[in-house]
Amino acid sequence: MTLTLALALFAAAFAAGALNAVAGGGTLLTFPALVAAGLPPIVANATSSVSQWPGYVASSLAFRRELSGQRQFAGMSVASLxxxxxxxxxxxxxxxxxxxxxxxxxxxxxxxxxxxxSTLTRWMGRHAANVGRSRNGLLAGQFVVSIYGGFFGGGMGIMMLALYSLFALDTLTRMNALKTWLSVVISGVAVVTFIVAGIVDWPAASVMLAGTIAGGIAGARLARRLPAIWLKRVVVALGSVLTLAFFWKVYG
Structure with missing residues (x-):
């Protein structure tokens, strides 16, 4: 790996770590950066997951108090696993x-x-009264979202919050805490699977791990000053460009 490539991957990971700390969407930076670096998409996906997992762990530790006493904690953890x-x-x-x-x-x-x-979460919340408080339904929904999270992961946190709003699970803060912990579980088991399968590019993963950790620290400070909606718009704009680029690459 050249120094230029290492710096580019570190920069992408730094930005991803900052985005995850403020608004989410880091996968939309790390995955394309690894593909652009020449990694096969499957290897890029696995390496991206490895690089972002520590950020989920750090965020979950910050929610320790909100996680205590949640009735669905054990069942949702098993479904996520x-x-x-x-x-x-x-x-x-x-x-x-x-x-x-x-x-x-x-x-x-x-x-x-x-x-x-925001629209999806509000809509799901308004229809919560029409959904039974079926524990099995909630666990089934979490299982399906977790399959997507283990496979790719971009946007899985939003999917989980929408699911919890539909079932009127708890306060927004406690739902966010549960979502963060379950992201640790989903990403953690995915990371272990990718490592065992030998599809992680470790030189790239090491550089990006350093970048996401540094970006996460900077993002936590940035979150106090910059409205999350601005970064969310950046993520959406970037995602739109990448969607068009990948559609052109595959189908063009």
């Missing part, structure tokens, strides 16, 4: 060509989730 494992396993067995074809749609889905996250 199972779904994340299944999604990550699918990455290791799917053909590279099929994964390439899916990538533009996954980026489009993640971008749409960020663009309409």
């Amino acid at each position: 199972a779904g994340g494992l299944l999604g990550a396993w699918l990455v290791t067995v799917v053909s590279p060509r099929l994964f390439d074809v899916l990538i533009p749609w996954l980026i489009l889905l993640a971008t749409a989730m960020f663009a309409f996250s």
Whole structure:
């Protein structure tokens, strides 16, 4: 790896770490950067997941108090573990060509989730009264979201918050705390699966790990000064450009 490439990957990871700390969307930076660096999409996906996992852990530690006493904690953790494992396993067995074809749609889905996250969450919250408090339904929904999270992950946090709003699970702060912890579980089991499968590019992962950690620290400070909506718009604009680029690459 050249010094120029290492600096470029560090810069992308730094920006991703800052975005994750403020508004989310880091995957839309780390994954394309790794693909542009020449990594096959499956390896880029696995390496991106490894580089971002410490950020989820750090965020979860900050929510320790809000996590205490949550009734759904154990069941949701098990559903997330199972779904994340299944999604990550699918990455290791799917053909590279099929994964390439899916990538533009996954980026489009993640971008749409960020663009309409507030509208989606409010809509789900308004319809909460029409949904039974079925624990099995909630666990099934979490399992499905976790499969997506283990497979790709962009926008999974928004999906989880929308799901919890639909079931009127708890206060927004406590739902966000649960979402953060379950992101640790989903990403963690995915990372272990990718490492065992040998599809992680460790030189790139090491550089990006340093970048996301540094970016996460800077992002936490930035969050106190910069409205999250500004960064959210940057993520949506970037995601839109990347969606078009990947659609052109695959179908053009």
